[in-house]
Amino acid sequence: MRAAAVCLVLFACTAAVHGARRPVDTFKNCANFSALRDPRLAATVQLIKKLDLLPAGIPDDLTLFLPTNDSLKAVLVGGPIPSVSSDLDVILSKPLIPEIAWRLNAVFLYHMANIGPATAAELVDEGVVPTVLGPDYNLKFAAGRGKGTYTVSDARGIAANTKEASSLCGSSLFVIDKVLLPAQSFEDIPLVNPTEALCLLTGLGCRAPALGLDPPSSGEEAPAAPAPAPAPAAAP
Numbered sequence: 001m002r003a004a005a006v007c008l009v010l011f012a013c014t015a016a017v018h019g020a021r022r023p024v025d026t027f028k029n030c031a032n033f034s035a036l037r038d039p040r041l042a043a044t045v046q047l048i049k050k051l052d053l054l055p056a057g058i059p060d061d062l063t064l065f066l067p068t069n070d071s072l073k074a075v076l077v078g079g080p081i082p083s084v085s086s087d088l089d090v091i092l093s094k095p096l097i098p099e100i101a102w103r104l105n106a107v108f109l110y111h112m113a114n115i116g117p118a119t120a121a122e123l124v125d126e127g128v129v130p131t132v133l134g135p136d137y138n139l140k141f142a143a144g145r146g147k148g149t150y151t152v153s154d155a156r157g158i159a160a161n162t163k164e165a166s167s168l169c170g171s172s173l174f175v176i177d178k179v180l181l182p183a184q185s186f187e188d189i190p191l192v193n194p195t196e197a198l199c200l201l202t203g204l205g206c207r208a209p210a211l212g213l214d215p216p217s218s219g220e221e222a223p224a225a226p227a228p229a230p231a232p233a234a235a236p
């Protein structure tokens, strides 16, 4: 828990935190997504590839929430996200118009947390899960009704059900049964272009300073480290 807690506080983790325990073949089939072969997630993986949201493959050191085929269908067909067909396979085979693609980028970044590979118990302890989408976009994680079940709730207060995470490419993966949306309506979901998405995920290619990578402004002293000794007591 300690490593994950530190990561939550700092909002970013280095590979070093978890690197020591990682088996050598952890990254096999990660670059081309074939490590993610769960058929329940086939449509979601297809959409993520189509958006080219993860050009380097499945990222490591994240906590990922990935919605099932059926839940993706529920938002794309007759749901809050406007789409061109009532057939999920048709939607996935057609080009996406940029506005929809950019909002879907935001939706998927809202499903990723840069907190290291967290377990369900760690997330229950934390309660709030910061997402890659930005500081205003958190998820809530809680224990569910049944043993070993959990819920993860979005900005609308809608709760997806999940179970313990599995390990995937140095990240942890929670399969969820609802798509989590970062805003009440589709129009309120931020537009995130591919460059900005990469910036939010990796801190690379950013126009604005990336999260946590803000350069120190000149003329401003870094705050001094707290003195080890207690401050002198005031005179009686």
Ligand SMILES: *[C@@H]1O[C@H](CO)[C@@H](O)[C@H](O)[C@H]1NC(C)=O
Residues within 6 Å of the ligand: 027, 028, 029, 030, 031, 032, 034
């Ligand atoms: C994916 O990459 C691995 C190497 O990590 C390779 O062995 C495998 O054949 C690739 N699979 C596909 C479908 O390209």
Ligand SMILES: *[C@@H]1O[C@H](CO)[C@@H](O)[C@H](O)[C@H]1NC(C)=O
Residues within 6 Å of the ligand: 039, 040, 041, 042, 043, 046, 069, 088, 089
């Ligand atoms: C999930 O969706 C994909 C793409 O639509 C489809 O090929 C696959 O068979 C589906 N799997 C399940 C279990 O529904």
